[in-house]
Amino acid sequence: MEQLLSDLIQWIVAFDTAAVDVLLDLRSPLLTKFMNSITGLGSVAAGLVFLGLVYLAEWREEFRLMFVAMALSGVIVITLMFTVQRPYPPNPVCLTDGSGTVVHSFPSGHAAAAAIYATVAHRSETIPFRITAILATALAFSRFYLGTHYLSDTLVGVFIGIGTVLIAERLIESGRLSPLFSRLSATHG
Numbered sequence: 001m002e003q004l005l006s007d008l009i010q011w012i013v014a015f016d017t018a019a020v021d022v023l024l025d026l027r028s029p030l031l032t033k034f035m036n037s038i039t040g041l042g043s044v045a046a047g048l049v050f051l052g053l054v055y056l057a058e059w060r061e062e063f064r065l066m067f068v069a070m071a072l073s074g075v076i077v078i079t080l081m082f083t084v085q086r087p088y089p090p091n092p093v094c095l096t097d098g099s100g101t102v103v104h105s106f107p108s109g110h111a112a113a114a115a116i117y118a119t120v121a122h123r124s125e126t127i128p129f130r131i132t133a134i135l136a137t138a139l140a141f142s143r144f145y146l147g148t149h150y151l152s153d154t155l156v157g158v159f160i161g162i163g164t165v166l167i168a169e170r171l172i173e174s175g176r177l178s179p180l181f182s183r184l185s186a187t188h189g
Contacts, residue, residue, distance in 0.1 A: 016150040020089055023145060032093055035142040042110025042139045044074075050117065054127075062124050068168035068177065069116045069161070076160055077109040092147030108149040108157030111140040115161025123165075 040046055047070055054063045086106035114136035121132035140158055143149045149157070171177055 012152050016089070016152050019144070019151040020147075023147075027093070027145070031145070035138075035145045036093070038135070038138045039110065039142040039146060039148070041135065042108075042113045042143070044109075047113050057126075059124070059126050062120055062127060064172055064177070065123065065165060065168050066116060066120050068171055069120070069164040070113070072164040072167055073109070073112045073116060073160055076164065077107055077112055077157070080107050080156075081109075086150075086153070089147050089150050093145075105149050106153045106156065107160060108140070108143045108154045110143050111149070111154045111157030112161035112164070114139040115158040116165055119162050119165040123169075 051063070051066055051070065054066055081104040084106045085104050088105045118129070118133045118136035121127040121129045140154055143157070144151050144154045
């Protein structure tokens with residue numbers, strides 16, 4: 001089992017190294033400006049703004065799903081970042097200065113947020129899916145493009161986002177979170 005894990009890690013590192021080599025040839029000043037403007041949409045602050053807008057629009061099902069998925073995703077991403085402690089890729093264009101909470105590359109919380117937005121929009125009758133999916137794809141790619149994450153970090157972030165939406169749906173359907181949402185509904189009013 002240990003050898004299998006070692007082989008898998010070696011394969012992922014080789015995959016990520018090859019992807020970074022290709023990416024470095026693709027970077028351009030115009031695309032970098034675009035990616036820098038998109039990447040902020042995956043921040044915690046942007047996530048809270050999106051969540052607040054969904055709440056104020058009274059899209060109750062979407063709010064519940066996004067709220068629970070974002071909370072789950074946040075716990076998973078932070079736990080993995082501090083457990084794995086993968087260093088950032090070489091030659092980043094955009095990187096935190098180390099004063100924030102994000103100090104490791106794996107996994108991408110921005111990509112997880114992007115996947116949550118797109119997955120919730122896909123299940124929604126009110127949130128426009130195509131626009132959300134295009135922005136989410138650009139956001140997830142921006143993390144890799146800007147050198148903040150390896151491609152595998154970004155892909156795992158996307159899987160975390162989709163997975164937490166699926167888990168959130170089950171938790172909401174089970175009724176276990178009803179008291180929480182009853183209190184939130186009582187304060188909005």
